Every structure is written in C-alpha cells, then in structure tokens.
Amino acid sequence: MSAALDPARSVIPSDSDLVRAARGLPVSRTPVWFMRQAGRSLPEYRALRAGTGMLAACQDPDLVTEITLQPVRRHGVDAAILFSDIVLPLVVAGVDIDIKPGVGPVVATPVRSVADVDALPPLEPERLVFLQTAVRQLVAELGPTPLIGFAGAPFTLATYLIEGGPSKEHARTKAFMYAEPEAWGRLLDRLAISAATFLRAQVDAGASAVQLFDSWAGVLSAADYAERVLPHSRAVFDGLGGGRAGEDRVPRIHFGVGTGELLPLIGDAGADVVGVDWRVPLDEAARRVGPDRSLQGNLDPAVLLADRATVDREVSRVVQQGRAARGHIFNLGHGVLPDTDPGVLTHVVELVHELSVSPARPTTPAR
C-alpha cells in the first residue's frame, strides 16, 4: 500500500522518510523508489501512452500526473518522480529534439561550433506553466508522499546536443570540450541556467526533493570532471537558491553512472545525497563520499531479472551496506529495465521496508 493511502503513516512530505534520510535524520524504515519507476515495465503505462509521443505526453499535465502516480499506487514506493525527460527544457525552449523509441533523444541539428552554442534559445520560465500545473496536481494527489523533481545536468545534456543522439564513447563531446574550452564553458553555462530554471519551477510548485541526473559523467577522468564540469553542476544547485542543507531547502540528489572515481566530487557539487550505481558497494561509497552526505542506490537493475533468491540476497546486501552511510535511500544503480516484472519491484519495496523497520521511529503513533 502506498504511504498516501496508509493512515498509519500520517506525515507531511517535508518530514517523510525520503526527506529525512536525505538530511541524515532517523527514519521509520529505509525509503525506496526506483529510477524509471514510471515507464515501460508497467502495462498501465503502455496502455496510457499508446498513440501519444513521449514528448507530447511529458507536456500534458493530466498525463504527467497519472503516469507519475501509477508506480506509487502499484508499488507503494516512498516517493514519486515527476514523469518528464532530461531533454524537456531544451524541447520547451524550441530546440528540435525527438525521443525515438528504443533509441533515446535525437537532436536534428547537433551543436558543433561556437555559433551553434550562441544560437541555442534560452528557456523562458513562462513556458513551464504545464509543468507547474502537473506538479501542483501531483502534490495534491500524493498527500504525504514526496514528489521528486529532476533535471539533466549540463554535461549529460551537452553529450546529446553535441553527439546528436545517444553515444557510447562520447568522443565528439570530449573533443569539443578539449578543443573549444571557451565554447564548452559557454554551452555548459547555458545548460546550467536552463536546468536551474526547470528545477526552480518544480520546487516553487511544491516538489519535496530534486535529483540532478548527470548520467554520463562517469566517462570523464576526475581531473576533467573537476575542472570542466563540476563548476557548472554546482551552478545548477546554486541557481536553485535556498540556504545550506537543512529545513529551509529541499534536498538535492545528484546521480551518475560509472562515477566510482568521481563520488567525492559529485558530492562537492552541492548534493545532500550522492546516487551510486551498482559498481561500488555502498559501504565503500560512504567512505568515498564522507560523513556529510547521504547515499542513494544501488541494486543492479539486472538482478531484478534473476531468480527470487538472488533478488532477496542482493536487496538485503544493499540494505546492510547502506547502513554505513549517513542516510540511505534505496534505489537501483540505474533505471528499471523495460522487461522487468513489476511484481518483483513491488516485492523489493516490501522487502526493503521489512528489513529496515526501525524501533526508533515507529510507523504507528504511540499511545
């Protein structure tokens, strides 16, 4: 059952287990949600999306609301994540991008020169009315369950703009970064402003936490990341406003794949929570990130395709290793794979809760 439907867990989103874990406060049980929890693993998603393009769906507040709620109802996860996409701020600003099924974002005119960078249209906040409508509707429907807003980080968005689509090596992106440092800086500055605008709109409308996805940052060395990328990611968080970590601002989660060597830096960019993929165990990740930040992760999404005994063993290992962190939000190490059995996801939510119930903060009110 979702927290929204469970009267025993009458909390407000800003005091939910997710927000508390992000701040390193005691929780009633380890909060759990899944990256890509809304999407093709759910038959109700496939039914609702039939006949509507991905980018059209993301700009329809009623569809966004319904799709975002589907996994909360079905799995009883501890957070909703807004149904959207990292390229949406670019699309809304007028950049010609399509999301091709089975491929990902494809850019009609890739960014390959200083002139291309300067020609990128800015994101006008007035164009985000649909987004704020969706967030407000969601906050009303979700009750005590927090809504996570998100944006793509400047580097990861730059990879799509420069490559023109998904890429493994990101060779053109790196070549541009090395050969055109000034244009690179200008591109990432612009992307940081648009990401901050996109996040700000969601927070102003009531999102309880934000996640900045720098999915492909792991292709960089720590030195290049620190010098050429981190300052721009930090600018996104700075542009979001609010004070230091605490009650006066929504928690910030920062995630990338293959970032084992970058974990301390990812935290330094301004995160309260560092997202970890499956490559680094959470106890080791906690050492790398230090005592001032919480962790999110990190079950290998492929484990969910294995037998039940393997799932249970791996879930319990992740819960156990997560205890080394200041706070732990259970998640996968990357998004739900489309052919995942949704029943297994529901089982994982129940198991994480069972394994982590804490007597220190009972879920039913004391008499």
Ligand SMILES: Cc1c2[nH]c(c1CCC(=O)O)Cc1[nH]c(c(CCC(=O)O)c1C)Cc1[nH]c(c(CCC(=O)O)c1C)Cc1[nH]c(c(C)c1CCC(=O)O)C2
């Ligand atoms: C790199 C990236 C993208 N988009 C996103 C990232 C960062 C996260 C990550 O590292 O996976 C972020 C994203 N995209 C989507 C969400 C929704 C929220 C959630 O449930 O996590 C989020 C958080 C929906 C989506 N975004 C997309 C889908 C699938 C489209 C569909 O259902 O038709 C969904 C549910 C499309 C998309 N968009 C993108 C890709 C690679 C794809 C997959 C293409 C495919 O395999 O068909 C770019």
